Amino acid sequence: MGAEAEKGYDKDLEIKRLAEALNNEDYFEFEKDGRIYVLSDAKDYNTYLKTQEVVLSTKKIGGGPDGKTIIYGLTKNEAKMLEKDPKAQGAAQKMFEGKLRGMDKDFFGVVLDSDTYFVFSSWKDVEAFKASGTATGFRDASPDGRGVVYVGAASKPASLSERFTKAQAK
Numbered sequence: 001m002g003a004e005a006e007k008g009y010d011k012d013l014e015i016k017r018l019a020e021a022l023n024n025e026d027y028f029e030f031e032k033d034g035r036i037y038v039l040s041d042a043k044d045y046n047t048y049l050k051t052q053e054v055v056l057s058t059k060k061i062g063g064g065p066d067g068k069t070i071i072y073g074l075t076k077n078e079a080k081m082l083e084k085d086p087k088a089q090g091a092a093q094k095m096f097e098g099k100l101r102g103m104d105k106d107f108f109g110v111v112l113d114s115d116t117y118f119v120f121s122s123w124k125d126v127e128a129f130k131a132s133g134t135a136t137g138f139r140d141a142s143p144d145g146r147g148v149v150y151v152g153a154a155s156k157p158a159s160l161s162e163r164f165t166k167a168q169a170k
Contacts, residue, residue, distance in 0.1 A: 024091050024094075027040055027092075028109070037054065044073045046169065056075070072089075098127075111130075115146045121151075122152065136152075138154060140161070
C-alpha cells in the first residue's frame with residue numbers, strides 16, 4: 001500500500017471512529033427568531049440557555065417547515081468529522097431527519113412548542129409527537145412560566161422532572 005492510499009485509509013478509519021459515538025441520548029428542539037434549533041447534547045442546550053448561542057453548529061438554510069433555517073448543534077467530535085467529510089451529519093440532524101433513533105434506555109428529550117415544553121423519556125413518543133403535533137401526559141409549570149407536559153406520565157415523574165429542571169438551569 002502506498003503512502004497516499006495509507007493516508008486515505010487512516011482518514012476513513014478516523015471518520016468511522018468519530019461517527020461511532022452516536023450521541024443520541026438527548027434531544028432538544030425549539031424555535032427562536034424564526035429559526036429551528038436542534039441539539040443532541042444536554043451541555044450544549046444548557047450553554048445555549050446561558051449565552052443564546054450554539055457553540056458548534058451547522059445550518060440548513062430554508063430546510064425547515066415554511067422555509068425556516070434549521071440550526072443543528074454539533075459536538076466537538078462531530079465538528080471534526082464534518083471537517084473531514086462535509087457530507088457527514090451530526091446526531092442532532094440525523095435525529096431530526098429520522099435517520100437516527102434516540103436511545104432506548106435513559107433517553108431524554110425536550111421539544112418547546114409555542115409556550116409548552118414537551119418532555120420525553122422515549123424516542124417513540126417524540127416520533128409520535130412530531131407526526132401528530134400533540135401529546136398527553138402530566139401537566140406542570142416550568143420555572144420560566146411556560147407549561148410542561150411530561151409525555152405519557154399519569155403523575156409527575158420524579159427522575160424526568162429532575163432532568164428537565166437540571167437542563168433548564170442557567
